[in-house]
Amino acid sequence: MEIQHLIAIFLISSGAFFLLIGSIGLIRFPDFFSRTHATGKADTLGVMLVIAGLIFTQGISVNSAKLLIIIVFVGITNPTATNALARAAFNFREVPWFKKDKLEENKKRKESA
Amino acid sequence: MKRIFILNSVIQFILLFGLWLLLSGHYDPTHILMGLFSCLLVTLLNLRLRKYYYFKEELKDTEAKIKGIAPGRIRILRLFFYIPWLIWQIVISSLQVAYAVLRPKMPIDPALIRFKTKLPNLESKVILGNSITLTPGTITIRIEGDEFLVHALMDVSQTGILDGSLPTEVAKLYERTPEQVVQQVEIIKSSAEI
């Protein structure tokens, strides 16, 4: 096993970890705007890390250049898509989840009970 | 007007052809001719789209360019500092999201931040918007004129915007010593205040 394959395995595994974080975050967060944090950040880094690991397995070749293009493309488009979706949701009167609202709601429920 | 129009089309053609050369991987005359032909076709099809402006700022920038007072040009050397810094920020922000996701009791306290910036042109706003999305705990929701609306996940994550370190970093791509970049910061922490 060469050193570059070890680096590749490390990068790909950590990338897969961040993809997993993105997936779990998408389910666990309470509202839409928090969920965009999971896909906008963790997924971008996960894809970048996995592809960087693949570049290490390929060495210097045409494939590596193409993979680098994919990294740059994902780095630009993923935040843009997230932003476009968040803007559409905000224009559509989607209200973010706030801690203060939750606390007030709990207080009201206690009073009525 | 016409000069900029033609220049933009030529740049687009060159970029498209470079991408073709990189992606095709065959360098015999047939493939290169095919690439030239298809890139020319795409550029010609795009000519009609280029007559329209989709944002007010785009029109303003073009007018400034025609008059010869283009508002700020990107400093290429600064990019070599900016991109590694941004990658480091992406790593930090992902670890922060991982911390928030993996704690059983989710330690989040979302807030909306509204602020105005002083940035020279449209392209810098695009860079700032995407950078905000990638840096710790914040996501751009809306950009209207100079006004940014940002969603922050935790209390810690607001600091990058409030002390103006990130917008200043973007402004430094254009000027050596930018002035006060962030103005009129407004923090919204409940649905009644929107």
Added chain:
Amino acid sequence: MYKYYIYLSVILTVIIFIPLYRVLVGPKIYDRILGAGAIATKTMVLILVIGLVFNRLDMFIDITIAYAILNFIGIIAITKYLDTRGVKRK
């Protein structure tokens, strides 16, 4: 090495299935689109790893590029459509 990529593709498949919950349940249409986008982003990675398993990475990279572009354009088109329908907030 080969075994590692096989296991990795299995794990990635499991990771891809998680956001499907958001696509099926998601209270609003945005949550569904977000889930679909997340699935597409992760599928890109899966395609690349499968390419490595089959030892034909050069072919699968082109597929990945097309997939990334389609994903981006799809999300932008849907949000443009939704933007014309909503009542704008001031």
